[in-house]
Amino acid sequence: MSTINVVSMLLLFLSITSAFACDWCAQQTKASFFSSPGPLYVGVCGYGAVATQLYNGYIAAASPALFREGDSCGSCFEVRCKDERLCKKEGVKVIVTDMSRTNRTGFVLSKEAFMALGHDGLAHDLMQHETLDVLFRRTPCEHNKNLSIRVEERSRGPNHLTIKFLYQGGQTDIMAVEVAQVGSPVWQYMSQRIGPIWSTPRAPMGPLRFRLVVTGGYDGKWVWTEEEVLPVDWKIGELYDAKVQIKDIAQESCCPDNSYRERWR
Ligand SMILES: *[C@@H]1O[C@H](CO)[C@@H](O)[C@H](O)[C@H]1NC(C)=O
Numbered sequence: 489m490s491t492i493n494v495v496s497m498l499l500l501f502l503s504i505t506s507a508f509a510c511d512w513c514a515q516q517t518k519a520s521f522f523s524s525p526g527p528l529y530v531g532v533c534g535y536g537a538v539a540t541q542l543y544n545g546y547i548a549a550a551s552p553a554l555f556r557e558g559d560s561c562g563s564c565f566e567v568r569c570k571d572e573r574l575c576k577k578e579g580v581k582v583i584v585t586d587m588s589r590t591n592r593t594g595f596v597l598s599k600e601a602f603m604a605l606g607h608d609g610l611a612h613d614l615m616q617h618e619t620l621d622v623l624f625r626r627t628p629c630e631h632n633k634n635l636s637i638r639v640e641e642r643s644r645g646p647n648h649l650t651i652k653f654l655y656q657g658g659q660t661d662i663m664a665v666e667v668a669q670v671g672s673p674v675w676q677y678m679s680q681r682i683g684p685i686w687s688t689p690r691a692p693m694g695p696l697r698f699r700l701v702v703t704g705g706y707d708g709k710w711v712w713t714e715e716e717v718l719p720v721d722w723k724i725g726e727l728y729d730a731k732v733q734i735k736d737i738a739q740e741s742c743c744p745d746n747s748y749r750e751r752w753r
Pocket residue numbers: 552553589590591
C-alpha cells in the first residue's frame with residue numbers, strides 16, 4: 489500500500505466514528521408506500537430485480553437525507569408506526585434499495601412492508617393512510633448468504649472492472665475497496681460509483697481477490713475475501729461468492745440531547 493493510501497485510510501478511520509454517531513437512537517419520521525413495486529425494482533442503488541428477493545420484498549426507498557448519497561444502499565432499518573391501535577409494537581425490518589424524492593417522508597416502503605406494520609387483520613385500515621408517523625432506527629442486516637460480488641455490465645475487460653456487493657450483513661458501511669491478483673501484493677483501489685457499486689479502470693488480470701474497509705467497532709476494519717473470488721475468466725452478469733460474511737456492528741455513542749430523537753423502547 490502506498491503512503492498516500494495509508495494516510496487516507498487513517499483519515500477515513502478518524503472520520504468514521506463521528507459520522508454515524510446516532511444509529512441506535514430511534515428517530516421520528518413518516519412512512520408512505522409504493523402502490524406498485526416498479527420504482528423499487530429499478531432503484532437508484534442498482535440492485536435491479538434482485539431487490540425484490542432481498543428481505544422477502546420488505547424493501548424501502550429512503551429520503552435524500554437518510555440516503556446519505558448512496559451509503560444507505562443495502563442498510564437495514566427497523567420501522568414501527570406510532571399508532572398502537574393500528575400497528576404492531578415490533579414493527580418491520582426493511583432494506584434500502586432506492587432513494588425517494590422528498591424528505592417529508594423518511595421512507596417509502598414496499599406495500600408488503602407497509603402492510604406488515606399493522607396488527608393482523610388491520611392491513612386494510614392501514615392502507616387508508618397515505619402516510620404514518622413512525623419511529624425508525626438502523627439495525628444489522630441478516631442475510632443467510634455470504635457477501636457476494638456481481639460483475640456489472642459497465643465492465644469492459646480485461647482491466648475495466650465494475651462490481652456490485654450483495655448480501656452485506658451487519659451494520660457497517662463499506663468505506664474503501666481494493667482488488668489484487670491472487671498471490672500479488674499490489675493492491676489497486678476502486679472508486680465508489682454509488683452505494684454498493686465500485687469500479688476501477690486498472691484492474692489486474694485475474695484471478696482476483698478483494699479487501700475492504702468497513703466501519704466496525706469504533707473505527708474501520710479490514711475485511712479480506714477468500715483467496716480467489718473472481719476467476720481468470722470472470723464474466724459480466726455473474727455473481728461470485730466472496731466466502732466471507734460481514735457481521736460487524738459499528739459502535740455508537742448515543743444519544744445527543746435532541747428532542748427530535750426518541751428512544752426505541
Ligand atoms: C433533503 O435533506 C438533505 C439533507 O438534509 C438535503 O441535502 C436535500 O437537499 C433535501 N432534499 C430535498 C428534496 O428536499
